[in-house]
Amino acid sequence: MMKNITMGQYYPVDSWVHRLDPRTKILLTIAMIVAVFLVRTMVGYALILGFMYLTSRLSNIPFKMLLKGVKPLRFILILTFLLNLFFNTGTTMLVKWGFVKISYEGLSTAIHYSLRLIFLVLGTSLMTLTTSPIALSDGIEMLLSPLKVIKFPAHELAMMMSIALRFIPTLMEEADKIMKAQMARGADFESGNLLARAKAMVPLLVPLFVSAFRRAGDLAMAMESRCYHGGENRTRLRVLKITSNDWLAALGMAVLIALILTEGYVTLPLWAAVKGLFA
Amino acid sequence: MSLEVKNLTHTYSAGSALQSTAIKDVSLVIGEGEFVAIVGHTGSGKSTLVQHLNGLLKPTSGLVLVDGEDMNGEDVNKRLIRQKVGLVFQYPEYQLFEETVAKDIAFGPKNQGLSEEEIDSRVRKAMAHVHLDYDKYAERSPFELSGGQMRRVAIAGVLAMEPRYLILDEPAAGLDPKGRDRILGMVKELHEEGVTVVMVSHSMDDCARLATRMIVMSKGTVVASDTPRNIFAQTELMNSVHLGVPEAARLCALLREKGVDLPADLYTQEELHEHILRLWKEANPA
Numbered sequence: 162m163m164k165n166i167t168m169g170q171y172y173p174v175d176s177w178v179h180r181l182d183p184r185t186k187i188l189l190t191i192a193m194i195v196a197v198f199l200v201r202t203m204v205g206y207a208l209i210l211g212f213m214y215l216t217s218r219l220s221n222i223p224f225k226m227l228l229k230g231v232k233p234l235r236f237i238l239i240l241t242f243l244l245n246l247f248f249n250t251g252t253t254m255l256v257k258w259g260f261v262k263i264s265y266e267g268l269s270t271a272i273h274y275s276l277r278l279i280f281l282v283l284g285t286s287l288m289t290l291t292t293s294p295i296a297l298s299d300g301i302e303m304l305l306s307p308l309k310v311i312k313f314p315a316h317e318l319a320m321m322m323s324i325a326l327r328f329i330p331t332l333m334e335e336a337d338k339i340m341k342a343q344m345a346r347g348a349d350f351e352s353g354n355l356l357a358r359a360k361a362m363v364p365l366l367v368p369l370f371v372s373a374f375r376r377a378g379d380l381a382m383a384m385e386s387r388c389y390h391g392g393e394n395r396t397r398l399r400v401l402k403i404t405s406n407d408w409l410a411a412l413g414m415a416v417l418i419a420l421i422l423t424e425g426y427v428t429l430p431l432w433a434a435v436k437g438l439f440a
Numbered sequence: 441m442s443l444e445v446k447n448l449t450h451t452y453s454a455g456s457a458l459q460s461t462a463i464k465d466v467s468l469v470i471g472e473g474e475f476v477a478i479v480g481h482t483g484s485g486k487s488t489l490v491q492h493l494n495g496l497l498k499p500t501s502g503l504v505l506v507d508g509e510d511m512n513g514e515d516v517n518k519r520l521i522r523q524k525v526g527l528v529f530q531y532p533e534y535q536l537f538e539e540t541v542a543k544d545i546a547f548g549p550k551n552q553g554l555s556e557e558e559i560d561s562r563v564r565k566a567m568a569h570v571h572l573d574y575d576k577y578a579e580r581s582p583f584e585l586s587g588g589q590m591r592r593v594a595i596a597g598v599l600a601m602e603p604r605y606l607i608l609d610e611p612a613a614g615l616d617p618k619g620r621d622r623i624l625g626m627v628k629e630l631h632e633e634g635v636t637v638v639m640v641s642h643s644m645d646d647c648a649r650l651a652t653r654m655i656v657m658s659k660g661t662v663v664a665s666d667t668p669r670n671i672f673a674q675t676e677l678m679n680s681v682h683l684g685v686p687e688a689a690r691l692c693a694l695l696r697e698k699g700v701d702l703p704a705d706l707y708t709q710e711e712l713h714e715h716i717l718r719l720w721k722e723a724n725p726a
Contacts, residue, residue, distance in 0.1 A: 335534075341496045342535040345527040346597060347519055347551030364547065367537035371583070 172290040177406065178220035179291045183300030185407040186288050189414050193284040196418050197277050202429075205421045206276050212417050213283055220291045230286040231279055238275050245271035294326035303401055316392025324380070332373060339368045441507050443470040443493055443525070443605055443636070448502035450488050462488040463660040465502070470605070475637045477647040477668075480657035481682045486640045487530070489657070490607050493638070494527040506605075523552060526603030530610045532594035533587060541567075541585075541593050542578040548601040559600075566596035570626055588619035595626070606630060607638045612646065624650060648672065648686045648707050656681060672707040688712045 178186075193209075200206055217224045231238075249271070251264025289297070302319030309315050340350060343364045350361050448466045453459050463485040470476050480486045491497040492504050495511045495518045504511040506521050529535070538544035542563050549559045567574050570592035577585075582593050595611070611627060612620040628650055631637045641647055647654055647668055654671045656664040658681040664671055672678065672689040684690065689707040696702055701719065706712045 338529065339535050341491065342527075342529045342532065343547075344496060345494055345522055345529070346535075346548035346601065347522060348547070349519075349551070364535075364537045368535055372534055 170290065171293050172222050172226070173293075174221045176219060176221040176291070178216060178287075178410075180406070181291075181410055182401055182403055182407050183292050183296040184304055184401060185403065185410055186292050187297070187300050187304060189410060190284055190288040192414050192418065194281060196414075196421055197280045197284065199418070199421050200277075200424070202424055202432075204427075205424045206280070208417060208420050208424070209280055212413075213280075213287065216287055220287070222287075222290050227283060227286060227290070231282050234278065234282060238278055241278060242271045242275045245274050295323055298323035298326065299397075299399070299401060316395070320392075328373075328376065331376070332369065335372055336365065336369055340365055441472045441604075442505075443638070444468075444503075444505040444508075445489070445492065446503040446505065448489070448492060448504065449500050450485075450492065450497060451500045454500065461660060466657075466660075466662055468655060468662060468665060470636065470638060472604075472636050473634065475631045475650055475652045476639070476655060477651035477653070478638065478640045478655045478657060479642070479644070479647060479683055483659075484657040484681075485660040486657055487609055490527065490609055490638065490640060493605075493607055494525050495521055496527070519551070523601050524603055525605045525607065526598040526601055528595050528598050528606070528608045528611060530613060531591075532598075533590035535594055535597075536582040536590060539581060540579050541572070541582050542574075544582050544593060545596045545600050548597055552601060562600045562602065563596075566600040569599050569630065570596045571622070572596065588615055588622070591615070591619075591623065592626075595623075599630075603635070605636045605638065607640075609640045610642065611639065612641075612643070620646075644672070644678075644684060644686045648689075656683070668707060669705045673705040 197209060200209065213227070214224055217227050246263055246267050247261070249264060249267030251266025253265035254262065255265055255268060256263040292300070298319045301322065302315055305313065305315035305318065340348075344350070348361060348364055350358070350365070353361065445466055445468050448463060449461065450463050451459060451461045466485075466489060478486050478489065488497065492499060492511075493506075495504070498512055506524055509516060509521070511518070511521055536544050538547065545563045545566055546559050549562050554562070563578070564574050567577070572589065572592055577589075577593075582590055585593065591611075595608075598606070606627075608627065612623050615623065624646060627637060627639065631650075639647075639650070651668055654664075654666065654668050655662055656671060656678070663681060664674070664677060672685045675685055675689065675693045678685050685693070686707050688709045688711070692702055692704075692706045692712055695716075696704065702712075702715055706715060
């Protein structure tokens with residue numbers, strides 16, 4: 162059941178993208194988000210799609226699998242699309258049927274918002290699929306460390322993040338096991354109304370919480386017995402290094418953003434020319 | 441009346457990079473009244489196999505028949521089958537959740553839709569089976585008990601459903617020798633009362649003591665299925681699947697190598713003791 166969620170999962174293969182520095186990937190993901198919001202025409206989205214396809218090829222991740230990550234969001238997507246379609250007041254009416262009004266502007270915003278959402282998910286999934294949770298929190302810690310000057314607990318935050326991430330699979334496995342154990346005793350998690358289903362979760366949640374607390378206690382003990390006392394003077398086993406590949410990736414992103422920024426100058430005259438041909 | 445597995449194969453996360461085949465083309469029959477021990481090294485597919493016997497995992501291919509009925513058939517009531525086949529997981533104490541011991545044990549029978557009186561009588565019976573005094577423990581919180589007691593409560597929770605087949609995945613794991621003997625003693629009593637028992641175990645000595653038949657698994661397949669006596673006579677096979685044999689069988693094999701005239705199929709301390717004593721008496725008649 163929970164194994165079908167691609168979003169936020171790490172895909173453990175080796176590739177050019179996997180080997181990039183996590184800091185590069187985090188910053189480029191942010192750049193990608195900005196790029197998505199800079200797009201004004203379909204050509205821009207096509208550019209981004211092309212870029213993502215290229216990245217997925219470079220990272221040995223099946224493009225189909227990446228697309229599957231959007232599936233859990235389909236209801237939000239449909240809702241966003243419909244809300245924008247019907248409630249956006251524009252001037253150029255396309256459909257007017259009783260109280261149903263669809264304007265050209267509404268349709269355009271609806272498409273834009275939905276595409277943006279899709280690309281946001283795709284972009285961030287690309288990062289999490291190619292970066293192990295440990296590398297990710299290392300990267301975040303390094304990126305936030307300048308803030309230590311103003312007493313921002315960068316190390317502690319990253320440590321909490323990596324512990325939380327580290328325990329997601331453990332707890333999921335545990336939940337799966339407890340669920341099976343209760344099912345073996347005749348528990349039913351799948352039928353009944355909302356209330357019955359919520360009630361059916363008690364035999365799952367109580368043992369899960371108990372074991373989460375037990376694990377937290379054990380971990381704290383293990384960390385303390387190895388003299389852990391926060392980030393001060395801590396050295397690392399794997400020191401992050403920016404290589405020429407990272408600069409290459411950044412350059413690729415810069416080109417993409419440049420293309421998106423100039424798409425208006427290239428595509429609008431082109432569009433006009435095409436229109437002119439048929440006029 | 442039997443549990444039957446036919447050409448069972450199970451592949452986890454089929455079609456992704458994490459794909460792995462846990463069991464390949466396994467076929468076996470567990471007859472009524474048997475005490476079958478399933479042994480195998482870590483990752484040999486034991487746990488995956490037993491989860492199929494209870495319908496918790498669906499075969500990638502193959503059949504699981506309970507009393508001749510296909511467990512994954514179209515209109516089979518899985519709940520009814522799970523009443524026949526009780527499954528006790530590894531470390532079952534982590535599944536406890538109710539406020540009192542009695543309520544927790546009653547969870548299974550309640551899901552079966554039994555009457556209050558029936559549930560109460562089953563809780564009492566199940567607690568007697570695991571040697572927990574009803575008056576003393578029924579109203580206590582399961583989280584106040586010791587590890588061994590918690591495990592017994594969890595096993596009682598499965599016994600209260602009165603399964604005809606009882607499957608236990610490492611019931612004695614992580615217990616001290618006393619707790620171990622106690623749990624295994626209970627399992628033995630249940631078997632003597634007529635329950636068919638399937639036990640996954642790492643301990644060859646436990647298998648030697650309890651099982652009427654052993655199934656040896658390695659890398660997802662069954663490599664041997666025979667009585668403990670015949671299995672433990674094959675020291676080489678057992679070493680090749682990283683399981684070894686009981687201490688007594690090992691000593692016996694070593695002595696035979698040195699030329700001591702002992703039968704090849706000794707595996708309990710008592711037998712070995714008897715034979716060595718006999719040999720010694722023969723050599724020293726006075």
